[in-house]
Amino acid sequence: MSRPVTVLVVDDSPTMRGLLTAALRRDPEIEVVGSAADPIEAREAIKRLNPDVITLDVEMPNMNGLEFLEKIMRLRPMPVVMVSTLTQAGAETTVAALEMGAVDAIGKPMDGTPAAVAFAELATKVKAAARARVRPRGDAPAVPPPPGDYRPDPNHVLAIGxxxxxxxALLTILQGFPADCPATVITQHMPATFTKS
Structure with missing residues (x-):
């Protein structure tokens, strides 16, 4: 059996830290190695525990999740799964976090939704995040130049998911498209509340 994915849970709410930890511990391939109530505690825990993945709350005291995410991506890039309320403001913040380098996001339980339902995909997202290659900000690979002999084919389309x-990643890809790019279809999974922002 391979080594379990190690996770640091960062959230200012003791209840939410407990719910996240319980949801992750249900998966035998994940080990929660610690938790932190704010980014200052998290920074020390990262140094001490060296987790594979961090779950990071957006709204916290001392420094919000976005400010801390920016520091992580600049100083010690690592996979981060954002945990946010799925309100309009939370959705906008989570999209910003994804643009800053967070690997994925999951919503917190709201309106009486059981944590088991709200966090049903958490373990899957954390394990996928552990496999992600996270690069320092501004360190994206150059987009190769398009081949010189490209001729559009009306019978083919380019599909991106x-x-x-x-x-x-989509922004990087789209910015590298040549002017004569073939017809392109893009699909991107986003929770419904994110698309309202």
Missing amino acids: ASTGGVE
Whole structure:
């Protein structure tokens, strides 16, 4: 059996830290190695525990999740799954986090939704995040130049699919498209409340 994915849970709410930890511990391929109530505690825990993945709350004291995410991506890039309320403001913040380098996002339980339902995909997202290659900000690979002999074919289309964490990758890809790019179809999975922002 391979080594479990190690996770640091960062959230200012003790209840939410407990719910996230319980949801992750249900998966035998994940080990929660610690938790932190704010980014200052999290920074020390990252140094001490060296987790594979961090779950990061958006709204916290001392420094919000976006400010901390920016520091992580600049100083020690690592996979981060954002945990946010699925309100309009939360959705906008989560999209910003994905653009800053977070790998994925998941919503917190709201309106009486059981944590088991709200966090049903959490373990899957954390394991996928552990496999992600996270690069320092501004360190994206150069887009190769298009081949010189390209001729559009009306019988073919280019299809691109991305998940919640693919915002930045899509931007990089689209910016590299030549003017004579073939017809392109893009699908991106985003929770419904994110698309309202």
